[in-house]
Amino acid sequence: MEACYADRPLITQLDDGDGSGRGYFSSSISMPTTVAMMLAALDPESGGRVLEIGTGTGYNAALLAFRAGTENVTTVEVDPGIAEQARAALKATGWPVNVVTGDGTKGHPPGAPYDRVLSTASVQRVPYAWVEQTAPGGRVVTPWGTAFHNGALLHLRVRADGTAAGRFSGNVGFMWLRDQRTPHGAVEDRVRPEHDYTESTTGLHPYYALSNFDASFAIGLRVPAMKSVVVFDDDNPGSAAYTVYLMDPYVGSWASWRVAPGRDAYTVRQHGPRCLFEELEDAYRWWLDAGEPEHTRFGLTVTSDGQTVWLDTPGAPIGT
Ligand SMILES: C[S@@+](CC[C@H](N)C(=O)[O-])C[C@H]1O[C@@H](n2cnc3c(N)ncnc32)[C@H](O)[C@@H]1O
Structure with missing residues (x-):
């Protein structure tokens, strides 16, 4: 009851x-x-x-x-x-x-x-x-x-x-x-050590794209078939170090977006035919340029x- x-x-x-x-x-x-x-x-x-x-x-x-x-x-x-x-x-x-x-x-x-x-x-x-x-x-x-x-x-x-x-x-x-449903799947299965990737850095902190309800809603509209998973270094959601994984389960592309304490530039790795981080960043900028619509x-x-x-x-x- x-x-x-x-x-x-x-x-x-x-x-x-x-x-x-x-x-x-x-x-x-x-x-x-x-x-x-x-x-x-x-x-x-x-x-x-x-x-x-x-x-x-x-x-x-x-x-x-x-x-x-x-x-x-x-x-x-x-x-x-x-x-x-x-x-x-x-x-x-x-x-x-x-x-x-x-x-x-x-x-x-x-x-x-x-x-x-x-x-x-x-x-x-x-x-x-x-x-x-x-x-x-x-x-x-x-x-x-x-x-x-x-x-x-x-x-x-x-x-x-x-x-x-x-x-x-x-x-x-x-x-x-x-x-x-977008297919499930563990990060370990989708992001493999043998995968090649390109590496770059960004000043965009994941907080702005993922934690803002309206921004993430707009990003989802602009970037199809992209899932995100946040993995904390020590299994602790309060941990200062974590990685955001962006994954397209259909074509196998992924991007990792690494946040480490004390840094204001974040390392991005991208694998596969889609550059998922770039797509996300473009969508986020589109939302900003549109006046941050709710x-x-x-x-x-x-x-x-x-x-x-x-x-x-x-x-x-x-x-x-
Ligand atoms: C959040 S629950 C619904 C809660 C429900 N209205 C109640 O009052 O308890 C979602 C339900 O949708 C059902 N479902 C998922 N896909 C469906 C489909 N294609 N057709 C009909 N039901 C579906 C699931 O099996 C699940 O029971």
């Missing part, structure tokens, strides 16, 4: 339940204040039809049922064991919403059109099915992020022409939709051809 009423997320599954022991989070019940913030953004109406992606425990689905009516809520969960558990829990607690076992990327066409679609798993690309299955004037709300930045909340409004647009707000770090100034448009991110107005797309 203490855990249920604490304002924190609770992890309910690791490694897609495969028992591998790797320890990656794959299902959870979200932090209650985050759930409330997302429901406020969704603004479901009594009697409106709602589709939730990512049933998890079923907690959020029960809240949606309370607001919209049990018969109006469909929730899709990709993991059959989790779906079954949620189905049973929702039934036992008096909120027997329609729990569908399947890939939420496809939405759930039999229940369409929906007035609201809420994803409780993060995306890098908004599946067009969500827009297509939402009635004009309806809303799609989802955590959205990049390989570099875990994300912000995206609020989309669906238009009569079958497209949707809206802006980002808030700081929401979520688990990814299964097929939109993430709330960015928005996104979804059409059947894909998605476009823009700054301030849909007429100003930014390259990714």
Whole structure:
């Protein structure tokens, strides 16, 4: 009960339940204040039809049922064991919403059109099915992020022409939709002693690019498929010496960015076809030149051809 009423997320599954022991989070019940913030953004109406992606425990689905009516809520969960558990829990607690076992990327066409679609798993690309299955004037709300930045909340409004647009707000770090994860992998496996590299120095401290929410959000928009991992010299997050690794798991490029106490120049090594540090530095300078925009100034448009991110107005797309 203490855990249920604490304002924190609770992890309910690791490694897609495969028992591998790797320890990656794959299902959870979200932090209650985050759930409330997302429901406020969704603004479901009594009697409106709602589709939730990512049933998890079923907690959020029960809240949606309370607001919209049990018969109006469909929730899709990709993991059959989790779906079954949620189905049973929702039934036992008096909120027997329609729990569908399947890939939420496809939405759930039999229940369409929906007035609201809420994803409780993060995306890098908004599946067009969500827009297509939402009635004009309806809303799609989802955590959205990049390989570099875990994300912000995206609020989309669906238009009569079958497209949707809206802006980002808030700081929401979520688990990814299964097929939109950037591959995991340990630094030791990706950065090998036998790899060749170029070496240079920079005056840019990692703090400015990684710890500033808005800067790192913008860098993620500009530099695709780049993950970062910070490794402290003595396993101590307070350690003065550490290395930031930037990695593209698809092409095998990496960069290391070394911070040592008492130095104001940092050694950078880069390996592979992409010069990841240079890409990051360019993106950071782009953000500075653009006037250091907050993430709330960015928005996104979804059409059947894909998605476009823009700054301030849909007429100003930014390259990714
Ligand atoms: C953060 S949890 C959801 C929390 C949930 N709404 C609750 O109230 O407990 C994310 C869930 O999304 C599920 N998921 C991941 N990829 C999915 C997909 N493609 N389709 C449907 N569910 C997916 C995961 O299995 C996980 O249970």
